[in-house]
Structure formats: C-alpha cells, structure tokens
Amino acid sequence: MSLRRREFLDLVALLIALPACKEKPPPAKQEPTVAPAGALDPQAYRTFDAAAARILPGDATFAGARETGVAAFIDQQLTIAPMSKLAPLMIALAHALDDAARARGGSELGVLPPAKQDEVLDALARGALGTKLPERELFRLLHTFVLEGFLSDPRHGGNHEQRGWRAIDFPEPHLRTPGGHHS
Amino acid sequence: MSDYDVVIVGSGAGGGVAAWALTAAGLRVCVLEKGPHYTDAQFFHDELTICRRWFFTPNPFDEPNLVAAHGKPASPTSNGWISCCVGGGTVHMSGFMYRLRPDDFRLRTLHGAPANSTLVDWPIGYADLAPYYEEIERVVGISGDATKLPDQQPAFPLGPIAQHPVAPLIDAAIAKVGRRGYQTPRAILSGAYAGRAACHYCGFCASYGCETGAKSSTLTSVIPLAQRTGKLELVPNAMALAIEKDARGRANAVVWTDGTARHRASGRAIVIAAGAVQTARLLLASDVANQSGMLGKHLMFSGQRKSSGRFALPHASFKRGRDFPFLDRTIADYYLTRDARFAHAKAGLIMFLLPHINPIFQAEQAADRGEDEPPLWGAALTKRLRETFLESRRVEVETFAEFFPHAGSHVALDDKLKDKYGQPVARITTSLHPATKQAADVLLDEGERVLAAAGATVERAPRPADVYWFLQAGTARMVRKASDGVIGADGQAFDVGNLYVADGAALPTAGGAPFTLTIMANALRIARGIAARASRGEL
Numbered sequence: 001m002s003l004r005r006r007e008f009l010d011l012v013a014l015l016i017a018l019p020a021c022k023e024k025p026p027p028a029k030q031e032p033t034v035a036p037a038g039a040l041d042p043q044a045y046r047t048f049d050a051a052a053a054r055i056l057p058g059d060a061t062f063a064g065a066r067e068t069g070v071a072a073f074i075d076q077q078l079t080i081a082p083m084s085k086l087a088p089l090m091i092a093l094a095h096a097l098d099d100a101a102r103a104r105g106g107s108e109l110g111v112l113p114p115a116k117q118d119e120v121l122d123a124l125a126r127g128a129l130g131t132k133l134p135e136r137e138l139f140r141l142l143h144t145f146v147l148e149g150f151l152s153d154p155r156h157g158g159n160h161e162q163r164g165w166r167a168i169d170f171p172e173p174h175l176r177t178p179g180g181h182h183s
Numbered sequence: 184m185s186d187y188d189v190v191i192v193g194s195g196a197g198g199g200v201a202a203w204a205l206t207a208a209g210l211r212v213c214v215l216e217k218g219p220h221y222t223d224a225q226f227f228h229d230e231l232t233i234c235r236r237w238f239f240t241p242n243p244f245d246e247p248n249l250v251a252a253h254g255k256p257a258s259p260t261s262n263g264w265i266s267c268c269v270g271g272g273t274v275h276m277s278g279f280m281y282r283l284r285p286d287d288f289r290l291r292t293l294h295g296a297p298a299n300s301t302l303v304d305w306p307i308g309y310a311d312l313a314p315y316y317e318e319i320e321r322v323v324g325i326s327g328d329a330t331k332l333p334d335q336q337p338a339f340p341l342g343p344i345a346q347h348p349v350a351p352l353i354d355a356a357i358a359k360v361g362r363r364g365y366q367t368p369r370a371i372l373s374g375a376y377a378g379r380a381a382c383h384y385c386g387f388c389a390s391y392g393c394e395t396g397a398k399s400s401t402l403t404s405v406i407p408l409a410q411r412t413g414k415l416e417l418v419p420n421a422m423a424l425a426i427e428k429d430a431r432g433r434a435n436a437v438v439w440t441d442g443t444a445r446h447r448a449s450g451r452a453i454v455i456a457a458g459a460v461q462t463a464r465l466l467l468a469s470d471v472a473n474q475s476g477m478l479g480k481h482l483m484f485s486g487q488r489k490s491s492g493r494f495a496l497p498h499a500s501f502k503r504g505r506d507f508p509f510l511d512r513t514i515a516d517y518y519l520t521r522d523a524r525f526a527h528a529k530a531g532l533i534m535f536l537l538p539h540i541n542p543i544f545q546a547e548q549a550a551d552r553g554e555d556e557p558p559l560w561g562a563a564l565t566k567r568l569r570e571t572f573l574e575s576r577r578v579e580v581e582t583f584a585e586f587f588p589h590a591g592s593h594v595a596l597d598d599k600l601k602d603k604y605g606q607p608v609a610r611i612t613t614s615l616h617p618a619t620k621q622a623a624d625v626l627l628d629e630g631e632r633v634l635a636a637a638g639a640t641v642e643r644a645p646r647p648a649d650v651y652w653f654l655q656a657g658t659a660r661m662v663r664k665a666s667d668g669v670i671g672a673d674g675q676a677f678d679v680g681n682l683y684v685a686d687g688a689a690l691p692t693a694g695g696a697p698f699t700l701t702i703m704a705n706a707l708r709i710a711r712g713i714a715a716r717a718s719r720g721e722l
Contacts, residue, residue: 054560054561055560055561055564056560056564056565056568057561057562057565058565059565062565062568062569064565082237082242082244082245083236085244118561121560125557125560126557136557139557140557140558143550143557143558143560144547147543147546147547147550148231148235148543150546151230151542151543151546152229152230152231152235152543153229153230153231155229156231165542167568167572168542168546168568168571168572168573169572169573170542170572
C-alpha cells in the first residue's frame with residue numbers, strides 16, 4: 001500500500017542542524033528535463049561519483065551507481081527546488097570527505113585506494129569522521145540519493161540508458177507509460 | 184445573506200462525499216481545497232516525482248508538521264500530511280475498503296477500556312451507518328466478494344479484482360495454519376462502471392493517481408456527480424486560515440488565501456474535512472469548538488508492523504509475463520479475539536500484499552537495518568539487491584492494530600514554528616498505547632506463520648511498530664457527552680452551531696482496519712442530516 005510513504009529523512013532538521021552552512025541556493029528549476037548540470041563543482045561531483053561507486057559497486061553483470069550515473073542525478077537534484085536547499089549541505093559533505101581523504105594521503109576521495117575510501121565512508125556512516133556535520137544523517141541522505149539515482153526515471157539524470165532498471169530486471173517498464181496495458 | 188448554503192474545507196473522503204450529498208439535495212456548496220485540481224490525464228508514473236518528493240503534499244521546507252513520535256524529539260517533516268489536491272487522500276490511496284463491525288461502535292461498553300486509554304463508545308451504532316456504507320459502496324464503486332466477509336452484508340457492485348498467481352498459495356497457507364482469509368475489497372473497478380473504465384492492472388496504484396479513473400477516489404466518483412448538479416463551486420489552491428462566527432456564536436464563514444490575497448466564503452453551515460491533523464489545526468487556530476479541551480486530543484492512526492516472506496526463484500507462482508499486480512488477502516480472526524496473547528479483545532487485521540511497485544522503496548527496504556545501524560552498503564548492498572530483485576520474489580504482511588486513543592497522542596499548535604502563510608504549524612505528538620503495540624506484535628507473528636507455511640523465508644522489517652500516517656482520526660471526535668469530545672452524533676460541534684466535522688477527525692475509534700470507507704459513510708450520514716436541517720429551515 002500505501003504504507004510505504006515514510007519520510008526517509010527529516011530534511012529540514014538536517015538544515016537546522018547546520019547553522020554554519022550558509023545557504024546560497026542555486027537558481028531553482030521546476031522541470032527536471034531542462035535543468036542544466038551545475039549544482040556541484042567538478043571536485044564535489046567526482047567525490048560523489050567515487051562515494052556512490054563504493055556504496056553501490058557494480059560488476060560485470062550488475063550496473064552499479066557509477067555505471068548508472070548517480071553523481072549526475074545528485075548534481076541535477078540539487079538544482080531543483082526545494083531539494084536545492086540541500087546543495088550547500090551536500091557540498092560541505094563533499095569537502096569533508098575530501099578532507100578525510102587528505103588525512104589519508106590522497107588529494108580527494110576518489111584517488112584513495114578502495115579500502116581507504118571505504119574507511120572514510122564507514123567513519124561517516126558511524127558518525128566518526130570528526131566533523132561538525134550531522135554525519136550519520138548525511139550518510140543516509142547520500143545512500144538515499146544513490147538508490148534514487150540508480151532506479152529513478154532517466155529523465156532525472158541517473159539510471160543511464162535504464163541500466164539500473166535492467167540490472168534489477170524491473171518488470172515490464174512499458175507499463176510506466178500511463179495507459180500501458182498488460183500484453 | 185450568505186454566499187453559499189454550505190462551505191466545505193477539504194475534498195477528500197469526507198469533504199468530497201459531503202459535497203456530493205449536499206449538492207444532490209439542492210444546496211449551494213463551496214468546496215475550498217488546499218491543493219490543485221488534477222484531471223486523470225495529469226497523473227503519470229514517475230517513482231521520484233510522485234512517490235518520493237512532494238507531489239501530493241506540501242514540502243517540509245515550506246509547510247512542515249512538527250512531529251514527536253515514540254518519545255523522540257520533535258522534528259519538522261511532511262509526515263502528518265495526507266494529500267492536498269481535489270480528492271485528497273483518496274487519489275493516492277490503495278483503496279482497501281473495510282466496514283467497521285458492530286462491536287466497534289461499543290468497544291468500551293462491551294470489552295472495556297484498556298488502562299490509561301481514553302476509549303469511548305460511538306454515539307451511533309452499526310445499524311445507523313450500515314445504509315450509508317451500502318450507498319457509498321455502490322456510488323463510488325467497490326470491488327469484492329461479500330459472501331466471504333466475516334459479517335453479512337449486501338453484495339458489492341463489482342466482483343473482485345484479478346489476483347496475482349501467488350494468491351492460491353497464500354490461501355492454502357492461511358488454511359494450513361488454521362486461519363480464515365478473504366480477499367480484501369478494494370476501491371478499484373474490476374469492470375466498467377458508472378461511465379468509468381475498468382482497471383487495466385498497470386500496478387501504479389498505491390501512492391499514484393489513477394490516469395484511467397479506475398480507482399474510486401472522490402475525484403473520480405462523487406465530485407463529478409456534485410459538479411453535474413450545477414450547485415458546486417470548487418475552489419482549488421485555497422488554503423483555509425480561519426473559521427468565523429456570527430454575533431450569535433454560530434459558524435458562518437471561512438477565511439482563506441490563494442497565496443496572495445485573503446478571501447472570505449460565507450455559508451449557513453461550515454463543514455471541516457481537512458484530515459484529522461489539519462482539521463484540528465484549523466479549528467485550534469480559529470479558537471472554536473474547544474470548550475471541552477478535547478480538540479486535537481485522541482489522535483489515532485493504526486498500529487503498523489511489517490514483515491515479508493521471500494520465495495526463491497524459480498518458483499511456480501512467480502512466472503514472468505502474466506502477473507497481475509495485486510494480492511489482497513485479509514485475516515480478520517483476531518479482529519475480535521479471546522486469545523490470551525492480546526491485552527484487549529480488539530486486536531486488528533493481518534493483511535497480505537505484494538511489494539510496492541516502486542523499486543526505490545524496495546531497494547531501500549532491502550538495505551534497511553533499522554534506525555540505529557546505517558543501511559547496507561558496498562558489496563553487501565549489491566548482493567542484497569541481486570537477491571531481492573533477481574533471485575527471489577516477496578509477499579508482504581502488514582498489521583493494522585486497533586489504535587487505542589491515549590494521552591500520548593495528540594495535535595496542538597506549535598508556539599514558534601510557522602508555515603509560509605505565517606500560520607502556526609501542527610505539532611504532532613504520538614506513540615502507541617501498550618495494548619496497540621502488543622497487538623501489532625502478535626498479529627505480525629501470526630502473519631509470519633502464514634508466510635512460513637507458504638514456504639517463504641521470513642524477513643522481518645528491522646523496525647518496531649509505528650503509525651500509518653495517512654490514516655488519521657479522532658482529533659474532533661463524535662461522542663455522546665460534550666465533555667468527552669468535540670462533536671455530537673450529527674457531526675455538529677457542541678459549542679458552535681452550524682459547524683460540522685466530517686472527516687477522520689470525527690471518528691471516535693479507528694477500527695484496527697483502514698477506515699477510509701467509514702469516513703465516507705459517516706460524511707454521507709452527516710451531510711444528509713445537514714440537508715434535512717436545511718429543508719426544515721433550521722440552518
């Protein structure tokens with residue numbers, strides 16, 4: 001049913017938890033299909049691409065977060081109101097991940113060896129990264145973005161060429177077109 | 184001179200039905216609906232936009248509710264909103280349609296009130312509501328097989344909707360554990376009816392609007408009937424701000440805004456049907472109907488727990504290609520029970536169904552490890568998603584435990600946080616009464632026994648019992664004694680003449696079952712009473 005609509009995160013609470021993060025919303029776009037990429041700077045984009053690839057790694061027969069373009073999805077989501085309000089927070093998260101990477105000998109998250117990247121993400125998930133950010137909540141938010149970018153309609157910027165849907169064998173996607181019928 | 188005979192706030196299960204009944208009686212009605220008026224053709228299938236952002240509700244940045252649930256600190260969220268559009272929650276509902284049963288109306292007298300609950304009897308009985316149940320079932324279009332239900336009732340206008348091939352397996356498992364199950368009646372057309380097309384089984388049902396009009400929402404069923412009378416003025420995008428009273432203390436107008444200017448709609452009677460949370464918020468903000476101090480108290484939902492049974496593929500019941508998207512099975516053996524595992528004779532329902540069609544929900548559920556642990560990630564997540572989507576199929580079980588009203592579940596106005604209109608937001612505090620919690624736990628155990636008997640691997644959701652936010656009731660409850668509630672048996676506020684409540688807020692008990700049909704039947708009953716008063720010149 002029905003019963004599925006649980007607010008996955010208290011997004012507003014996240015914002016309130018971060019007074020240090022000055023809000024500078026990018027221009028709001030109502031229509032996802034025309035929104036240009038651009039909420040994230042190139043480094044933040046690369047860092048989320050790396051983090052997403054560790055959160056949902058793909059393999060030869062299963063397209064993961066990187067192969068489905070989750071970073072492009074996040075980039076696009078953060079330009080669309082009201083999700084754009086989260087852009088400063090997400091950019092702060094990317095910077096925090098890169099700071100943690102630097103402490104481990106890399107210039108940003110994506111250049112660390114995979115095991116070290118996992119170490120950083122594990123610390124974030126447990127709230128042990130040592131930043132002032134609401135770390136555990138941000139890990140959940142990032143995780144949510146990964147699943148959404150993996151399996152939402154490609155018009156939102158992720159799920160490139162429906163690779164996510166194909167990976168999970170999402171049945172009968174033609175029924176997604178209103179009026180589509182069972183054959 | 185009033186602008187209208189009746190002004191209604193809200194157009195969902197309560198407001199939509201009231202609008203139809205009142206206009207059909209020849210009254211001039213204005214419906215103020217907070218959200219837009221979508222046509223069927225404007226509904227589309229997009230997992231993210233419809234289910235995971237704020238298509239049907241205001242977003243939590245602009246219009247949050249402040250929710251403190253289960254002892255946790257209050258936090259701003261969109262939980263507590265049902266749906267803001269013409270048709271309200273009936274547009275995105277699953278449409279599980281249950282009548283209450285005769286004992287529900289006298290639970291306190293017949294079975295006692297659990298300690299520390301504020302349970303009351305209804306001021307009416309089942310026989311008072313039965314004809315309205317029947318009329319609603321016929322007018323909106325309910326599909327089901329009445330001969331299988333626990334109580335005798337007339338046939339539904341439409342036969343049951345087609346079921347997924349796993350249904351016989353679940354039926355056999357229910358019988359194997361010694362229980363009795365039946366197909367859940369649904370507000371979905373199994374055949375063409377009243378000028379509307381039959382369901383085409385696309386599966387994008389719960390959480391979505393139906394683009395063919397086969398879901399029996401008030402948007403699709405009764406509101407068009409009201410429009411055809413020529414007596415309805417339907418005003419979408421109209422946020423009600425306050426109820427006004429005349430010099431004699433009777434309700435006579437609603438002040439509302441379209442976001443830029445304030446307007447006033449006057450009526451000889453005012454009907455509030457904005458959902459139990461928002462109805463209480465509007466009445467509290469207007470400082471009306473709270474002589475008893477009961478307004479906003481007794482907030483009820485349903486005690487919900489979830490589990491699922493995983494069937495490894497290949498499996499004879501899960502072949503690709505001809506899978507109808509619905510499995511609707513109910514066990515009502517513990518609706519009323521003497522089983523010693525329950526703290527009260529009233530426990531609730533066990534419902535079996537297929538996972539929601541949105542794969543993002545399914546992936547999220549598969550990764551969930553509860554509130555204290557981060558969700559699964561890394562190679563473990565990839566493996567888990569493979570198992571979930573490629574190597575197995577699931578049947579879910581959910582409980583609907585009777586939500587005993589108690590002092591720990593209520594709505595008030597927050598004294599600090601305001602919405603984008605400058606109105607104080609609703610502050611919702613809720614928790615489950617121990618008897619509700621216990622009932623949900625035992626019902627879940629029983630549901631899992633069925634799944635195991637069907638050969639499934641049981642995987643309990645790592646979450647304790649919670650409330651189901653879309654089913655909300657009780658905040659302006661209908662009672663015999665004015666000191667126990669807010670409105671009388673006729674739906675009228677005890678202390679404000681011509682002010683009526685006709686949504687979930689009016690219900691004194693929640694039934695331990697989805698109660699949308701009960702809201703509709705009760706709204707019809709109340710509206711007929713208003714029409715009768717109008718015809719006697721009493722408004």
